[in-house]
Amino acid sequence: AQTVTQSQPEMSVQEAETVTLSCTYDTSESNYYLFWYKQPPSRQMILVIRQEAYKQQNATENRFSVNFQKAAKSFSLKISDSQLGDTAMYFCAFMKYNNNDMRFGAGTRLTVKP
């Protein structure tokens, strides 16, 4: 079974600074997808960034980037130039290639302070 671990229940960062959220996972699969989702107080889960395991290049989306270490089974999210609107729960998720369900970590609550 696949498990996803987010070891930081809560984090905070000053506005405009950079923060890194950690995620590790356990799998015997070689092909899979990894995701970071953001859940603000509105409850709406929003896709932040996705990574395909067969791609060595780290995914980036504007201020969001990942550090994907396949051998270490690590998938951290870096948020640069943090903004107040980044305050939310962040969930790391794993999905096997061509599979039904997605496994989520327990989440990291990020607070961006002015």
Place this chain on the structure above:
Amino acid sequence: GAGVSQSPSNKVTEKGKDVELRCDPISGHTALYWYRQSLGQGLEFLIYFQGNSAPDKSGLPSDRFSAERTGGSVSTLTIQRTQQEDSAVYLCASRGLAGTPGSTDTQYFGPGTRLTVL
């Protein structure tokens, strides 16, 4: 519609009553998921529908939980004889196939239904 919608947004019920939660996926998305999110917790997979295939019910916590998907679109999650431990946010997500809006491997979520069982 433009996104996944769910109704109601909030539901308060008494212990022992039945509830129905509705999900409207993104038009054209053939895959639909239900998740449960308890307070301060991550997402727990409940059930998955893909086209006309038999649903994957492996995540349903008990036989009080059931779900249907009519016409390959709208889905209803039913909880019978609700218990206080059923209180949670119930999230629905849909996923498309090649040629439809959105990546084929990305789930798009609705805003959820917050269920409170008194």
